[in-house]
Amino acid sequence: MITLISIALLSLSLADSWPSPVYVSDEPHLTVVASQPKVITFRGGNATLPCRLDRDIEDAFGGSTMRIKWTKLSPDFSKEIDVLVSMGFHKKMYNGYNGRVHLQESDENDASLVFTEVRLEDVGKYKCEVIDGMDDATDVVSLELTGVVFPYSPRLGRYNLNYHDAEAACLEQDSVVANFDQLYEAWKGGFDWCNAGWLNDGSVQYPITTPRGPCGGNNTVPGLRNYGLRDKTKSRYDVFCFTSNFKGRFYYLNNGFNMTKFTYDEAAQACENDGSQIAKVGQMFAAWKLLGFDRCDAGWLADGSVRYPISNPRRRCSPTEAAVRFIGFPDKKHKLFGVYCFQAFD
Numbered sequence: 251m252i253t254l255i256s257i258a259l260l261s262l263s264l265a266d267s268w269p270s271p272v273y274v275s276d277e278p279h280l281t282v283v284a285s286q287p288k289v290i291t292f293r294g295g296n297a298t299l300p301c302r303l304d305r306d307i308e309d310a311f312g313g314s315t316m317r318i319k320w321t322k323l324s325p326d327f328s329k330e331i332d333v334l335v336s337m338g339f340h341k342k343m344y345n346g347y348n349g350r351v352h353l354q355e356s357d358e359n360d361a362s363l364v365f366t367e368v369r370l371e372d373v374g375k376y377k378c379e380v381i382d383g384m385d386d387a388t389d390v391v392s393l394e395l396t397g398v399v400f401p402y403s404p405r406l407g408r409y410n411l412n413y414h415d416a417e418a419a420c421l422e423q424d425s426v427v428a429n430f431d432q433l434y435e436a437w438k439g440g441f442d443w444c445n446a447g448w449l450n451d452g453s454v455q456y457p458i459t460t461p462r463g464p465c466g467g468n469n470t471v472p473g474l475r476n477y478g479l480r481d482k483t484k485s486r487y488d489v490f491c492f493t494s495n496f497k498g499r500f501y502y503l504n505n506g507f508n509m510t511k512f513t514y515d516e517a518a519q520a521c522e523n524d525g526s527q528i529a530k531v532g533q534m535f536a537a538w539k540l541l542g543f544d545r546c547d548a549g550w551l552a553d554g555s556v557r558y559p560i561s562n563p564r565r566r567c568s569p570t571e572a573a574v575r576f577i578g579f580p581d582k583k584h585k586l587f588g589v590y591c592f593q594a595f596d
């Protein structure tokens with residue numbers, strides 16, 4: 251009796267484990283190869299995630315029963331999100347992918363996935379899976395975007411965002427919560443920030459290039475300081491957001507002829523009168539990092555903060571480094587600043 255129960259348990263756990271047991275023979279009948287581990291594009295661009303299959307000729311029954319399935323792995327790899335499933339002529343796209351993805355199918359062994367109009371949230375790892383009878387083969391490709399990582403805390407001040415607030419905060423700034431690879435790349439590029447922020451896997455980290463007392467200690471090595479996975483509801487930190495190229499025009503506006511400055515409300519109105527919107531923080535970072543935008547005038551942004559982007563460091567602007575300078579969240583009634591506007595194209 252006891253033996254029977256343990257066998258039942260064993261088979262249950264086998265069925266639950268992943269990858270599922272596959273057809274066993276001397277050689278694999280089917281293999282799947284992504285010729286590149288990652289593909290890099292930009293927001294609004296196209297991308298082809300490569301995936302080729304290789305199968306025994308005698309084993310291929312015309313491919314009529316073969317199923318190609320693309321899924322996206324969640325940031326912590328705990329889940330798979332359906333993207334596309336194809337069986338012969340039948341194709342189904344899921345979630346927000348409908349109309350934006352298709353199979354390349356340049357020949358019968360091409361299972362590559364073509365993306366159009368890539369979005370910020372498309373970044374991640376995608377699994378190409380081919381199932382043919384008893385055979386099942388997979389490979390994984392990363393989709394990455396060129397862009398910029400920036401730290402964000404709201405008017406409330408430092409360490410006020412739980413994970414869900416952090417997601418909303420980035421979204422409001424035309425960005426998404428950054429992933430580990432994006433923060434790591436930014437750190438390699440010299441990004442140093444001594445406040446901890448959420449990443450999209452639910453961990454909290456911060457990048458240090460110049461070790462110092464309050465940022466993990468004097469005698470530590472440069473790197474990403476990692477607080478580990480935090481409670482997404484109860485823990486409160488800042489956030490690292492990621493954004494990429496935009497389709498639009500980012501520009502500074504002051505009060506035309508007489509050069510007077512704006513209150514926040516006047517600033518927002520001035521952009522609207524100009525056929526635009528008051529710009530978001532992510533748009534300023536994208537303009538600065540990706541377009542080399544440089545302007546030594548402090549201006550309002552949509553979240554009520556005042557900043558200015560400097561690409562060419564100089565006296566009285568940002569003498570030591572190219573940076574987006576942060577003035578703060580002034581009283582919205584203060585008539586002290588210009589404004590940055592954003593006009594979306596399309």
Ligand SMILES: *[C@@H]1O[C@H](CO)[C@@H](O)[C@H](O)[C@H]1NC(C)=O
Nearest residue numbers: 293294295296297365366367
């Ligand atoms: C993406 O592909 C579509 C259709 O193939 C094409 O019309 C469009 O110009 C491409 N976009 C970019 C940014 O290359």
Ligand SMILES: *[C@@H]1O[C@H](CO)[C@@H](O)[C@H](O)[C@H]1NC(C)=O
Nearest residue numbers: 461462463464466467468469
């Ligand atoms: C780090 O260095 C600074 C300046 O050298 C010193 O004042 C501080 O006490 C040091 N902190 C630690 C934790 O060693």
Ligand SMILES: *[C@@H]1O[C@H](CO)[C@@H](O)[C@H](O)[C@H]1NC(C)=O
Nearest residue numbers: 505506507508509510511516
């Ligand atoms: C400057 O512009 C503002 C807003 O249009 C206006 O209210 C103000 O009277 C102008 N000041 C002068 C000196 O023209």
